[in-house]
């Protein structure tokens with residue numbers, strides 16, 4: 173979705189976006205569903221404030237055991253979108269009023285909402301996703317999924333060729 177500055181009047185405008193085409197197709201997995209709630213209002217002639225909340229669910233694989241899992245996506249954000257020059261004093265004062273706000277400097281008075289959502293999604297998707305905190309992963313030796321199976325690497329004395337050696341050494 174793109175919004176022109178001129179479409180935003182003084183009154184706060186609310187938008188709900190529930191399509192997911194903006195989601196980055198990277199290692200972040202597949203986005204199953206997402207809803208973004210946005211409150212957009214005009215700060216001054218050249219500045220717009222975008223407050224939002226993003227909730228979603230993505231499908232991915234555990235980085236340790238490879239199981240398919242669903243992971244939550246949650247983000248809250250505030251952007252000050254402006255066409256002013258970065259060094260304008262007025263803007264610095266404005267930033268101080270909302271410390272967590274991210275300032276976006278635009279050349280054209282057009283807000284690409286998709287870009288904002290994509291940036292937020294990338295910020296909150298962790299580099300590593302695990303199916304659970306203590307995921308045991310996969311044994312490098314036998315390939316057993318250690319959350320569900322026991323490792324088969326421990327030598328079975330009856331069938332192992334070393335069993336013979338064991339008998340010999342006992343004599």
Ligand SMILES: [Zn+2]
Nearest residue numbers: 234237303307
């Ligand atoms: Zn796992």
Ligand SMILES: [Zn+2]
Nearest residue numbers: 311314323325
């Ligand atoms: Zn093993």
